[in-house]
Amino acid sequence: MIVATNRAELSDARVKMAGTVAVVMTMGALHDGHEALIRAAAERADRVLVTIFVNPLQFGPNEDFDRYPRTLDADLAVCARNGVDVVFTPTREEMYPHGEPSIRVSPGPLGDILEGASRPGFFNGVLTVVLKLLHLTRPDLAFFGEKDYQQLTLVRRMARDTDLPVRIVGVPTVREADGLARSSRNRYLDPAQRRAAVALSAALAAGAGATGGPDAVLAAARAALGTEVELDYLALTDPELGPAPASGPARLLIAARVGSTRLIDNTALEIA
Numbered sequence: 157m158i159v160a161t162n163r164a165e166l167s168d169a170r171v172k173m174a175g176t177v178a179v180v181m182t183m184g185a186l187h188d189g190h191e192a193l194i195r196a197a198a199e200r201a202d203r204v205l206v207t208i209f210v211n212p213l214q215f216g217p218n219e220d221f222d223r224y225p226r227t228l229d230a231d232l233a234v235c236a237r238n239g240v241d242v243v244f245t246p247t248r249e250e251m252y253p254h255g256e257p258s259i260r261v262s263p264g265p266l267g268d269i270l271e272g273a274s275r276p277g278f279f280n281g282v283l284t285v286v287l288k289l290l291h292l293t294r295p296d297l298a299f300f301g302e303k304d305y306q307q308l309t310l311v312r313r314m315a316r317d318t319d320l321p322v323r324i325v326g327v328p329t330v331r332e333a334d335g336l337a338r339s340s341r342n343r344y345l346d347p348a349q350r351r352a353a354v355a356l357s358a359a360l361a362a363g364a365g366a367t368g369g370p371d372a373v374l375a376a377a378r379a380a381l382g383t384e385v386e387l388d389y390l391a392l393t394d395p396e397l398g399p400a401p402a403s404g405p406a407r408l409l410i411a412a413r414v415g416s417t418r419l420i421d422n423t424a425l426e427i428a
């Protein structure tokens with residue numbers, strides 16, 4: 157496995173990658189969810205390239221950029237164990253050699269709702285770094301988790317709307333045994349908070365199981381949420397994050413704080 161820390165090393169390694177190439181972009185602190193992305197990538201492409209970069213552009217001033225877990229040695233072991241060919245671990249200066257970019261990707265109206273409403277500028281920062289990493293790694297395929305459903309949707313739209321020569325592939329959310337979505341931020345939870353955090357996936361399951369239309373879905377989810385977590389949003393949409401239909405395929409999305417830790421989750425459902 158080649159570990160490239162700068163653009164020149166990445167470029168050398170990329171030229172030597174034969175066949176189709178898949179990229180898995182991460183912020184490190186790798187867990188089973190990331191491993192599922194790497195495995196899915198290895199099934200669909202000849203070579204797998206993982207990027208590890210905690211992107212300052214997507215963190216708000218009062219968010220957890222400084223505190224975000226950085227576990228590079230363990231992450232490289234995960235990549236090696238999963239047969240990754242190349243890992244790109246740039247520094248901030250390597251990614252943004254000219255300082256904060258003045259030209260950025262605008263996510264459009266979908267970037268202002270849900271996560272974008274709670275984290276202003278978040279998707280501008282995400283799409284800008286995703287585009288840069290796509291240019292630097294030049295993959296045939298790029299894998300993103302459904303856990304970050306709005307991010308996946310926006311990355312797909314960016315690829316579609318700007319004719320990027322890459323296929324975006326979504327991977328289902330990997331969960332703990334009790335239903336909690338795997339997330340690097342789960343590391344922030346103490347044991348009591350970890351028990352309380354199951355409320356997010358429990359609310360989604362209750363909503364998905366409800367009958368009686370959109371109102372019944374939201375009411376069931378809210379009832380199952382309990383009072384131990386602080387709800388940020390609970391939203392029912394169509395699969396493209398537009399207004400919820402009266403019946404048929406939909407998406408239920410949630411964000412909530414458990415103590416000071418903000419977690420997100422979502423599920424597909426049929427409104428009946």
Ligand SMILES: Nc1ncnc2c1ncn2[C@@H]1O[C@H](COP(=O)(O)OP(=O)(O)OP(=O)(O)O)[C@@H](O)[C@H]1O
Binds near residue numbers: 182184192193339
């Ligand atoms: N439980 C999961 N199942 C499937 N994919 C996941 C899961 N968790 C993260 N991913 C995906 O892994 C990629 C990298 O995500 P990232 O490194 O931010 O991890 P994360 O666990 O989502 O971290 P955070 O706690 O910061 O949200 C993204 O495409 C993300 O959707």
Ligand SMILES: CC(C)(CO)[C@@H](O)C(=O)[O-]
Binds near residue numbers: 209211304
């Ligand atoms: C896609 C991503 C790697 C961009 O920094 C990040 O938002 C993430 O880890 O989901």
Ligand code: BAL
Binds near residue numbers: 214304307
């Ligand atoms: N997992 C998406 C990246 C973020 O929350 O910053």
